[in-house]
Structure formats: structure tokens, C-alpha cells
Amino acid sequence: MKIAFYGSSILSSYWNGAATYYRGLLRALAAHGHDITFYEPDAYGRQENRDIDPPDWCRVVVYAATPQAAGAAVAEAADADVVVKASGVGYADDWLLGAVLDAAQPQAVKIFWDVDAPATLAELHADPGHPGHAALLRLDAVLTYGGGDPVAEAYRRLGAAECVPIYNALDPSTHHPVAADQRFAAALGFLGNRLPDREARVEQFFLEPAARLPDATFLLGGSGWGDRPLPENVRHIGHVGTRDHNAFNVTPKAVLNINRASMAETGFSPPTRVFEAAGAGACLITDEWPGIDLFLKPGEEVLVARDGRDVVDLMAGLDDERAARIGRAALAHVLKDHTYEQRAVLVDALLHRHAGAKRERASA
Known part of the structure; x- marks a missing residue:
């Protein structure tokens, strides 16, 4: 499947604790045959502090933190089979979620991937008018990198059709024993x-x-x-x-x-x-x-x-x-x-399940 993933940064871990998570999961998903493009804003000095080169398993699009550049990046969601908006992108987050959902084709699988569920849920509970409430009703699933059953149940009570924890894990190709320094x-x-x-x-x-x-x-x-x-x-x-x-x-x-x-x-x-x-x-x-x-x-x-x-x-x-x-x-x-390959098996099955259900509904 062609996946458009909108996140904080895959190229830099600078003020970006999700970098290892994104890298491990998306590398493993690419090995399952997915064609992934990661969209990240040029924000918080991350591009000046990159710690990996653009990978061969994922196309990376860095866009300026301006409405025009973000709009151009969002428009590319129309070509994807799966559209993912992560939490904590770092530029116009609330607007970006709605814009990505608007741009996605009707049959695309639409995912919100929450890498800080406690903070997101606190915002939603504190503000009944938060745009995230309406967005939840348009999503096929919410994935989180933690929180277990309490977080999944909280999201379901707020209207999410499905919430599945996809926990952090290990990528043995990048994190492994080395000599002391x-x-x-x-x-x-x-x-x-x-x-x-x-x-x-x-x-x-x-x-x-x-x-x-x-x-x-x-x-x-x-x-x-x-x-x-x-x-x-x-x-x-x-x-x-x-x-x-x-x-x-x-x-x-x-x-x-x-x-x-x-x-x-x-x-x-x-x-x-x-x-x-x-x-x-x-x-x-x-x-x-x-x-x-x-x-x-x-x-x-x-x-x-x-x-x-x-x-x-x-x-x-x-x-x-x-x-x-x-x-x-x-x-x-x-x-x-607890490897990212094992986590990717779960995500791959979820994406195919939702894509298949959409095809069945379209042909009914």
C-alpha cells in the first residue's frame, strides 16, 4: 500500500523523542511491501541537527513551516491508500489533522497515530469544542504507542471506531551491543x-x-x-x-x-x-x-x-x-x-483489514 505519514521528524531526534519509534516501525512496514512517504515540517532546529541521512526504505518530504508549504504537502495525501497523521507534528497540528482527512480519497484508510496519548486525551477532555472530537468520527482507527487498555477505552468513549496500542520496540539493526566508549x-x-x-x-x-x-x-x-x-x-x-x-x-x-x-x-x-x-x-x-x-x-x-x-x-x-x-x-x-518487526505485523494486518472492509462496502 502507498502510505502518506505526517509526523514530527524521521531524520532528526533533536527535541523529538518519537524518532526511534518512527524509524523502527516504518522500516519494518516497508519490508512488508508498503511504499511510505514521511512528511515532516522544518521546525525546532531539527533539520540542522539531523542524525540520519534520508533512508532508502522511506521517501522523506521536508516542508517549510508555512501555510502554503504545509498545504502542498497535505495535498499529496490524495494519492495514498493509507493516510496517517501523528500527534505532535510541531506545526499547525489541529489544522493538519483536518486537512489531511479532507485531502484523503474516500477509500483511503485514515489513521491518527498518537505518540503522546495522555497529553492528547487531556486536551480532548478539557475542551468539548476541540477539533479532534470531530476528527475522531472520520477516522478508521487510532493507534497509540502506549497506554494499554485504559487509553484504548478512553478513545472509544470519545468516539473512536477502534484504538490499538502499538508499543515501542527494538530495531536490532540500529540498537545493539557495542564496545564501551x-x-x-x-x-x-x-x-x-x-x-x-x-x-x-x-x-x-x-x-x-x-x-x-x-x-x-x-x-x-x-x-x-x-x-x-x-x-x-x-x-x-x-x-x-x-x-x-x-x-x-x-x-x-x-x-x-x-x-x-x-x-x-x-x-x-x-x-x-x-x-x-x-x-x-x-x-x-x-x-x-x-x-x-x-x-x-x-x-x-x-x-x-x-x-x-x-x-x-x-x-x-x-x-x-x-x-x-x-x-x-x-x-x-x-x-x-519486542521487535519492530513484530509490531509491524500487527499494523500490516490492521491496514489490510480496513482496506478490505472499505473495498467490500464500496462494491456492495
Whole structure:
């Protein structure tokens, strides 16, 4: 099928946590024979901070963040068999969803792909006049990258015909074990941009433990932390491109995942970092959230912390041998059960099911 996909960016992970998700899923879908074009706006400095070249498995169209350029990109949806609008594109999001649906041919499968369901649902619940309410009634399905049954049920109550979680996963061709790199040497590493919905949790799970363990080195990667006072043993290295994620994950004794507050409360929302770390064979410590055991086994494949004191205790009891054992177990599990190829099988079947149903209705 010919797929027109409107998202934030596939070329850059700069201020764009969905990049790994898009790359893994769309590469796997292309291997199933789909002809994919990804449309992304030139916004937030992402084009100046690309970390991959345009891929051979997906055509990429970068359009200026102007009404005229966005309109020209949207018009191309008319040629697609499947039209996907993702959340958080970063330019005229509400307009873009309606415009893409208007441009799509009647028989096209129409998908809203929500990469931040807690935020989207909060907006919809707060505003009965939000244009997303009308758009839901025109869609064939909503796909989300997390949230599980609670999110799916919330979308159905709002009028979505179908809502299916398509969880983050591992692309073994991009995230895999590598040699340690002393640029990233530390006892504990955390990689994440500074966001209002996460900063307090970074303070609790990362900065407070660093202050309690002054003899250990803590490594902080990600954008936005430059003007934030940090403990002396925290080394901030700024944005880390995806090509360096494997080395960042395997070099410290352990790496930390900290969900945004809304994601942690919703649960069933493993971020890309979980699978990147597991795919590299890293020892991962994650904050606690409902559903973690659906993806990794606590205590054996991942260490789970309820608060910063737990992080301190986990680090105190973690030697190199145990860290390596946890990393190996996590890698084996995600390779077996949580790859983007497995996620793509679900998406491919869903697209063919909806396309077939549309053809039957048209011929009836």
C-alpha cells in the first residue's frame, strides 16, 4: 500500500523523542511491501541537527513551516491508500489533522497515530469544542504507542471506531551491543530532554541520588539542561544523537529511564529508551509504572525504583557481574518478543483489514 505519514521528524531526534519509534516501525512496514512517504515540517532546529541521512526504505518530504508549504504537502495525501497523521507534528497540528482527512480519497484508510496519548486525551477532555472530537468520527482507527487498555477505552468513549496500542520496540539493526566508549563513562547515565512534565521526576530519581552518592559519577544527556544547577558529580553532555545511543547505554554501569509524569500515571507506556537500552544489553533502572512487567521482568531483566532512595539502594547493591547479567537477560527477551518487526505485523494486518472492509462496502 502507498502510505502518506505526517509526523514530527524521521531524520532528526533533536527535541523529538518519537524518532526511534518512527524509524523502527516504518522500516519494518516497508519490508512488508508498503511504499511510505514521511512528511515532516522544518521546525525546532531539527533539520540542522539531523542524525540520519534520508533512508532508502522511506521517501522523506521536508516542508517549510508555512501555510502554503504545509498545504502542498497535505495535498499529496490524495494519492495514498493509507493516510496517517501523528500527534505532535510541531506545526499547525489541529489544522493538519483536518486537512489531511479532507485531502484523503474516500477509500483511503485514515489513521491518527498518537505518540503522546495522555497529553492528547487531556486536551480532548478539557475542551468539548476541540477539533479532534470531530476528527475522531472520520477516522478508521487510532493507534497509540502506549497506554494499554485504559487509553484504548478512553478513545472509544470519545468516539473512536477502534484504538490499538502499538508499543515501542527494538530495531536490532540500529540498537545493539557495542564496545564501551569512555566519553560516556559513569556509574549511572540518564538520557532525556528537559521537559516540564518530567523535570521534577528527574530531580527525584536522578539528581537527588547523585547528591547522595557524591563519590560516583552521574552522566546526563539531553537538551535543555544547560542552565539547570547540577550536583558537582553530574556531567552534562547535551544532546546525544541516536548514532551514539548504543555507546551511551552500554558504557555506564547502569542507565536510568524516567517516564514523564503523565506517562507514568497512565502506565503501559514504555518509552523508546527502554528498548534501546535493552537492545544494547545495558543494565536498566526504571521508575515504577503500571505494566512494566508486560515488557521486562523486574529484578531479572530490569531494576525498578519507586523513588530516589530506591535508586541509591539499587546502585549500592549493583556490581559489574549482576549488571551484565541483567543486561543480557533484557536483550534476550526483547529480541524474542519486542521487535519492530513484530509490531509491524500487527499494523500490516490492521491496514489490510480496513482496506478490505472499505473495498467490500464500496462494491456492495
